Amino acid sequence: MKNKSIFLMFMVIFFNFGWLAGCSGNSEIPVEKQGFYMGTVVTVKAYGQKAQRAADEGMKRIKDLQDKMTSHAPDGEIHQLNASAGNGAWVPLSSDSIYVLKTALKYAQLSQGSFDVTIGPLVQSWGSFTQNPQIPSPTELDRINKLINYRDMEINEKEKTARLKKTGQMVDLGGIAKGYAGDEVIKIFKAYGIESAFVNLGGNVVVLGEKPDGSPWNVGIQNPGAQDGGCIGVLEIKDKAVVTSGDYERYFEEGGVRYHHILDPQTGYPSKSGLISVTIVAETSIDADALSTAAFVLGLAEGLELVQSLEGVEAIFITGDRQVHITPGLKDRFTLTDPGGIFQYHEKT
Ligand code: ADP
Ligand code: MG
Helix, strand or coil, X not given: CEECHHHHHXXXXXXXXXXXXXXXXXXXXXXXXXXXECCEEEEEEEECCCHHHHHHHHHXXXXXXXXXXXXXXXXXXXXXXXXXXXXXXXXXXXXXXXXXXXXXXXXXXHCCCCCCHHHHHHHHHHCCXXXXXXXXXXXXXXXXXXXXXXXXXXXXXXXXXXXXXXXXXXXXXXXXXXXXHHHHHHHHHHHCCCCEEEEEECCEEEEECCXXXXXXXXXXXXXXXXXXXXXXXXXXXXXXXEEEEECCCEEEEECCEEEECCECCXXXXXXXXXXXXXXXXXXXXXXXXXXXXXXXXXXXHHHXXXXXXXXXXXXXXXXXXXXXXXXXXXXXXXXXXXXXXXXXXXECC
């Protein structure tokens, strides 16, 4: 099992500190905090008078969301939702979880179930986050596949409750919770009057405003094929979320085959859509997070169609045969660096 999120994080930070070293002349030093939450390294960086308090509160908020949304902690509310699956009881949930479940449902519908947070039993069976990942048997997959269905997730928004229809069903928010957490930290920063900040949850990046010198933030896009975690390009952004789903982030190998952590609910296997990475640029990172996973499973043609049907959403798709496709809105904001010169670049119209 490999996790390159940590490496990705350092790449992103590297790109963002470059300007500080040389040319800014701006003496403002950011407040930085780092932690390990939601299964990944989290970094927040904020400029401004109240940056320290804002960063402390931001980190606390991430931990709070982790505790609510993990499916592992017995006292977490998503764990309780899962434990009650099939018994008919409505489980009380926080506004946070209700909002995340509702958004998850929206993207399940938009992607015809390619993004489906009822994927829990499948994630568990593959052991994606354990020391002992495994290929489930066909019988096991047959049994589990019947449990994966977002339509069985009922949400009562008014009462702030939810339930899962069938025994054994499980919600897994691994494809969306980090996105929500990123947005919530930005909300806190804004409340403290912060105008320039950067939040990174294991490669799930959200930026507030511009850098203090007035230039856009630079986010490195990882080369999915590079063993060293090098970048194939740089995005210039302000007030945006940038989230990547890639087959190189978490995986195990058996018999020379790579089994990664983004699962196709239709097959029960790691998605084989021909994509090796999808980066979504959107206004909010909850949308970018869900969409990056959805588009990865949908593949280039359908993923692109979905992205282009949504207002304010742009994307970079990288295929297994090294084609880089970007949507028109990124034309002036993305620079392909590709030091190895092995990728072919396409701008969509
Ligand atoms: P990461 O969490 O590594 O940034 P993603 O955002 O793409 O990557 O989310 C992948 C995680 O989402 C998996 O680890 C699993 O918990 C969950 N997941 C896997 N496949 C799906 C799917 N088809 N729909 C929704 N969630 C998924
Ligand atoms: Mg995601």
